[in-house]
Structure formats: structure tokens, C-alpha cells
Amino acid sequence: MRMSPALETVLAKAGLQVTPDEFLTLVADAAKRLAPPSPEPAGYFNLDEQEALTDVGLDLSPHGPADDQSRARTVVAHAVLRDSAVTVAEAAQQLRVDTSRIRHRLAMGRLVGWKDRGSWRLPAWQFAGAGVLPGLEAVLAAVPDDQPALVVAGFMTTEQADLLVDGVPTTPREWLLAGGDPRRVTALAAQLGTPA
Incomplete structure (x- = not known):
């Protein structure tokens, strides 16, 4: 077909x-x-x-039936997150380090990932060129432990009214790439999962 x-x-x-x-x-x-x-x-x-x-x-x-649209968005977001994620070997190649360094960073909370059928998957949003996103370690340290990778990815790739670049709301990822103060992102990340 x-x-x-x-x-x-x-x-x-x-x-x-x-x-x-x-x-x-x-x-x-x-x-x-x-x-x-x-x-x-x-x-x-x-x-x-x-x-x-x-x-x-x-x-x-x-x-x-009103819940179907929200569920559909979540399913698609999960599929996109999984498809765009990289393996430990791919992350190691991108960062030019040994795979053991990637696993160590995952264990220390310096990279975020999840196990998929026994193998680590790391969301692509946290990488920038041959390095990691500026301020990543501080942001990940601020994220509450109970927040899943999909929530963190959604936060990092969704425009935030509190993060303005040239007067325009930007995503936390774009903010950090533009040289914005990581403390602004960590303050927002610390609030993930709390009632508005």
C-alpha cells in the first residue's frame, strides 16, 4: 500500500x-x-x-471522547521522541568520547535517557553539535526526579513566555543555545509537575 x-x-x-x-x-x-x-x-x-x-x-x-485528541498528541509526541533519540554509541560518537562515558553521564544525571528494550535511548534535544546543550547539567539537576523523558523533552522544546529572545518567546533549548542564563531555565524546570 x-x-x-x-x-x-x-x-x-x-x-x-x-x-x-x-x-x-x-x-x-x-x-x-x-x-x-x-x-x-x-x-x-x-x-x-x-x-x-x-x-x-x-x-x-x-x-x-474529548480525551482522544490529547491521547493522540501524546502518542505522536512519544513516537517522535523515540524516533529522534540516539543510542549510547551514537551519542559517544557525536561527543567524541567512549561509550562508558555516556553511561556514566546517564548514571550521574548529566544526560537524560530511558531504557528501550534493554538499550539506552537519549533524546536528541540535549545535544548541540559535538557537545551537549550549554547549561544542560544544571537544568537536569533542577528537574524533579519523577518527571519522565517525554515531559522534559516537551518542556525543553516548547516556547516559554518567560524566556524572551529579542522580545519573542523561545524554547529553553533555543534560549540556552543563544547564550541565555541557565538559571532562568532551571527555575522553570524545577516547577515541572507542580500545579500552575
Whole structure:
């Protein structure tokens, strides 16, 4: 079956080095790894727990059609993050170091990554040329430990109103690449996962 030329164009413009078939496989894989399509939150708790949770204002109602768009965005973001991530060997080659140095940096929290089928994957946003993003170590130290790679990637690649370059909001990654003060990004990164 021939894939849509529109999808090929979108993937090319996004700089993703993947065929449409491979991209759709990544999306399907991401969808399987994330929450089931129609979760029933109440089913995870006994009756006493359900009552206690609803008493404090939590909504345990079933998944609704309005949630589909958000889930679709998350699945696609996860697929793109996974596709654009590099292996330990690729990161070592880019940084011109031994693979053991990359694993050490991961263990020390100086690089971010996740295990995928037993092998490390490192999101590409944290690299810049033959080095790492300026201020990366400070930013990663500020990110709360419970924040997954997808959340950190989303933060680092989404425009922030508090980070202005020539009066225009920019992403934390662009801010750091432009020589912006890493402390501005660390202050924002420390707030990840906290209510607005």
C-alpha cells in the first residue's frame, strides 16, 4: 500500500529520518505502551479508595471522547521522541568520547535517557553539535526526579513566555543555545509537575 505523499512531506519537513511505514509502526508501538484507549480509573481502586478519592475531588469517571485528541498528541509526541533519540554509541560518537562515558553521564544525571528494550535511548534535544546543550547539567539537576523523558523533552522544546529572545518567546533549548542564563531555565524546570 502506498503511503500518502502528505505524510512523507510532513516527516521530511520535521527532519525525521524515518519512512511513513516506520513512523506509523512507532506510533502504534507508542499507543500500546501508553494508557489503554478507554481506561476506567475507578477499576484501579477498591470501593473505599474510590470513595476517599472522589471525596477529595478526583474524577474517576471513564475515559471520554474529548480525551482522544490529547491521547493522540501524546502518542505522536512519544513516537517522535523515540524516533529522534540516539543510542549510547551514537551519542559517544557525536561527543567524541567512549561509550562508558555516556553511561556514566546517564548514571550521574548529566544526560537524560530511558531504557528501550534493554538499550539506552537519549533524546536528541540535549545535544548541540559535538557537545551537549550549554547549561544542560544544571537544568537536569533542577528537574524533579519523577518527571519522565517525554515531559522534559516537551518542556525543553516548547516556547516559554518567560524566556524572551529579542522580545519573542523561545524554547529553553533555543534560549540556552543563544547564550541565555541557565538559571532562568532551571527555575522553570524545577516547577515541572507542580500545579500552575
